[in-house]
Amino acid sequence: MGLTVKGAATRQRIIEGAAMHLRADAPGDVTLDEIRSITGTSKSQIFHYFPSGKEELLLAVAQHEADRVLSDQQPHLGTLDSWAAWGRWRDSVVSRYELMGSNCPLGALMAQLSSTPGATEVIGVLLANWHAEIRAGIERMQRSGKVRESLDPERTASAFVAGIQGGVQVLRSTGSIDTLSSTLDLLMEYLRMP
Amino acid sequence: MGLTVKGAATRQRIIEGAAMHLRADAPGDVTLDEIRSITGTSKSQIFHYFPSGKEELLLAVAQHEADRVLSDQQPHLGTLDSWAAWGRWRDSVVSRYELMGSNCPLGALMAQLSSTPGATEVIGVLLANWHAEIRAGIERMQRSGKVRESLDPERTASAFVAGIQGGVQVLRSTGSIDTLSSTLDLLMEYLRMP
DNA sequence: CAGTTTCTGGACTTGAGAGTCCAATTTTGA
């Protein structure tokens, strides 16, 4: 009853094809026919691998994209233990979103999944992990004496997450990367203050 | 060819009814039939007042909501000239979004208008005005010597905008107001630093 | 290799919602 190798490959092809489509065109709403045509599959396959239909498929795509958000920041995000490392991480975040421009696949997905409980769950987990990694980086800097002890790592990590989210939102609305990059600079400056 | 008093009232009723509906239920997507039933109007009225249909109507609603975003922050936002005023403004922002919870009418609208050029325009103008008001507040504080001269008002205002946007996004995803409020606190602390 | 399960193609059904049309009614303004 499990999936055969071929079946698993098809399932994966559907998810990745849909993800690629979202990255490329960022259409207002994706249709199953588009996904079908891009991935060279048929309706019955989509419903075979995602029995409860579109919502289940989009949720799988969202999970796939959410995983990429963090993995695209590696290895920088995982090793925030020097100012140089923070600088590299900052640059990787800015260039990731600069590259994507106004096409935020995860944002497009959220728009279509806003009513489903699973979608907010996916985002919630992503934000929590992101926050945890940044916080761990701050604490590492504190332990090695590079960041003042009086700084609250929890709150500062939250501000980084919010700053990035907001910067990306501004990017999507205005097309300008400046807000994102200068917000990150400001937060790094805050971090360095004595 | 102009609108009669009655006509203008109906038009307004449609916009406000749609806005109220978005505030209350934040449905994945609004339908004209919902709006019609809520506002006690008929299809022909909607198309009479918004000839190019749904998109035009939703854009008008988005504009209406965008105006509210800033007016809800008044008079605080316009008079950021003392630390007490900044505190009141911060509280008004937090409580506004705490009240709305995960129902962000403007966010819901943007999701449905993402493909139209007018929508990003509305948001772009809103963000620019918001940024300008905050920046003006920072500069006023600098002129009265309450904020250090070395602080960059442009960049700091951007960080406030991004922080609020991001905080609201986290609120929508997780239901927690903490990120928004602690990000604002951090930014205010940054502002006060000598 | 025979039987069973998994996989695939594509035609078909169904439902929802945007937009159209026109006749009836009210309001305006000369």
Next chain:
DNA sequence: TCAAAATTGGACTCTCAAGTCCAGAAACTG
């Protein structure tokens, strides 16, 4: 007052996309 213009009700069409169905091909299993 009375024609012209604005306003209203609601039935109708039309399109599009989600989801169903079934028969045929391929792939496992004993």
